[in-house]
Amino acid sequence: MWYHRLSHLQSRLQDLLKGGVICQALPQPTFKSLLPLAVRWHHTASKSLTCAWQQHEDHFELKYANTVMRFDYVWLRDHCRSASCYNSKTHQRSLDTASVDLCIKPKTIHLDETTLFFTWPDGHVTKYDLNWLVKNSYEGQKQKVIQPRILWNAEIYQQAQVPSVDCQSFLETKEGLKKFLQNFLLYGIAFVENVPPTREHTEKLAERISLIRETIYGRMWYFTSDFSRGDTAYTKLALDRHTDTTYFQEPCGIQVFHCLKHEGTGGRTLLVDGFYAAQQVLQKAPEEFELLSKVPLKHEYIEDVGECHNHMIGIGPVLNIYPWNKELYLIRYNNYDRAVINTVPYDVVHRWYIAHRTLTIELRRPENEFWVKLKPGRVLFIDNWRVLHGRECFTGYRQLCGCYLTRDDVLNTARLLGLQA
Numbered sequence: 001m002w003y004h005r006l007s008h009l010q011s012r013l014q015d016l017l018k019g020g021v022i023c024q025a026l027p028q029p030t031f032k033s034l035l036p037l038a039v040r041w042h043h044t045a046s047k048s049l050t051c052a053w054q055q056h057e058d059h060f061e062l063k064y065a066n067t068v069m070r071f072d073y074v075w076l077r078d079h080c081r082s083a084s085c086y087n088s089k090t091h092q093r094s095l096d097t098a099s100v101d102l103c104i105k106p107k108t109i110h111l112d113e114t115t116l117f118f119t120w121p122d123g124h125v126t127k128y129d130l131n132w133l134v135k136n137s138y139e140g141q142k143q144k145v146i147q148p149r150i151l152w153n154a155e156i157y158q159q160a161q162v163p164s165v166d167c168q169s170f171l172e173t174k175e176g177l178k179k180f181l182q183n184f185l186l187y188g189i190a191f192v193e194n195v196p197p198t199r200e201h202t203e204k205l206a207e208r209i210s211l212i213r214e215t216i217y218g219r220m221w222y223f224t225s226d227f228s229r230g231d232t233a234y235t236k237l238a239l240d241r242h243t244d245t246t247y248f249q250e251p252c253g254i255q256v257f258h259c260l261k262h263e264g265t266g267g268r269t270l271l272v273d274g275f276y277a278a279q280q281v282l283q284k285a286p287e288e289f290e291l292l293s294k295v296p297l298k299h300e301y302i303e304d305v306g307e308c309h310n311h312m313i314g315i316g317p318v319l320n321i322y323p324w325n326k327e328l329y330l331i332r333y334n335n336y337d338r339a340v341i342n343t344v345p346y347d348v349v350h351r352w353y354i355a356h357r358t359l360t361i362e363l364r365r366p367e368n369e370f371w372v373k374l375k376p377g378r379v380l381f382i383d384n385w386r387v388l389h390g391r392e393c394f395t396g397y398r399q400l401c402g403c404y405l406t407r408d409d410v411l412n413t414a415r416l417l418g419l420q421a
């Protein structure tokens with residue numbers, strides 16, 4: 001009985017997935033093809049800018065600018081930019097999408113120069129500029145990356161001779177800030193030079209590009225190897241490459257490091273481009289890359305030291321990719337903080353360990369390691385969603401200050417300066 005009900009539910013679900021909402025079929029799709037627009041609309045336009053469109057029973061097909069696009073009719077109604085549907089001042093939708101008939105189809109479609117007009121059954125007219133459609137279609141978007149990057153190993157990074165930005169130019173000029181952000185977005189790391197070695201100045205730099213993300217470690221943190229917290233960062237031990245705060249549901253976007261003092265030996269910082277390593281895995285073993293992007297993992301931080309009592313858990317795969325273009329946007333890699341794996345059965349676990357090993361081998365290749373000694377006055381910004389950091393063990397007194405930044409707000413600043421982010 002129970003089984004019967006379950007399979008009944010499953011078949012209902014399958015019906016829904018197939019398109020359980022039954023729409024009335026149009027007798028025949030109407031096909032209209034137009035003469036090359038190039039003649040009419042731009043003498044500089046190439047001959048390839050011809051437009052052809054076809055009204056299918058359940059979607060609209062458009063060929064324009066070498067792109068074949070397919071649009072759902074509800075989508076076309078939903079994205080209407082008319083004054084009653086869209087507030088162009090605030091860029092917000094006024095239309096209640098739930099009021100759109102899921103079986104909606106345009107009554108008429110026509111093209112005038114570069115604008116398509118859809119007249120809906122209730123008489124409402126939606127206008128679309130052809131270039132807007134190309135830019136905003138799935139097919140157009142799929143060919144684009146959300147964020148352009150230059151993946152690097154030590155040699156690539158050093159050869160690129162990425163310039164550091166001077167503190168004053170960073171704080172006081174748009175050009176300095178833009179140059180810094182451009183490099184930061186491309187490489188996932190960037191330096192600011194000649195910064196007075198104080199907590200306050202480090203904070204000022206951070207606030208120039210983002211909002212400081214206050215965490216269980218505080219707003220600005222300031223640490224020595226004093227064992228004040230229940231984490232190996234607060235010791236003199238070496239730390240293998242990792243990303244931070246993997247045990248947050250959303251790991252911190254950016255990490256800022258400023259070494260204010262070091263009287264002793266060792267303590268160099270290790271940087272590894274996690275996306276470069278992941279790219280190698282994708283090329284060598286695509287099915288392992290896929291597994292690393294699918295298996296959800298827990299990371300955990302349990303602390304019970306002095307006044308500090310914390311228990312954080314973050315869940316997500318090692319590699320996080322956008323499903324529509326497979327672009328990698330976040331790597332969550334910290335073998336110290338990885339918690340018990342209990343989200344997948346044993347056979348998947350074994351395949352996951354193999355994939356994790358492949359990635360680890362790439363991350364550990366000496367040619368992928370970029371080592372720097374942090375010095376007072378030189379502030380390092382690390383994209384904690386992409387670049388792994390580690391440190392060599394050290395002796396003596398070492399003071400490190402810094403903070404985390406919210407990633408959204410760094411990208412916000414970058415976009416306002418005209419950068420693609």
Ligand SMILES: C[N+](C)(C)CCCC[C@H](N)C(=O)O
Binds near residue numbers: 221243
């Ligand atoms: C000291 N500081 C606040 C920078 C980081 C401490 C966090 C260390 C932790 N194991 C992690 O990787 O998230």
Ligand SMILES: O=C(O)CCC(=O)C(=O)O
Binds near residue numbers: 400
């Ligand atoms: O001490 C260092 O250089 C970095 C330690 C570390 O990994 C961290 O604070 O996140």
Ligand SMILES: [Fe+2]
Binds near residue numbers: 233243244389
């Ligand atoms: Fe760390």
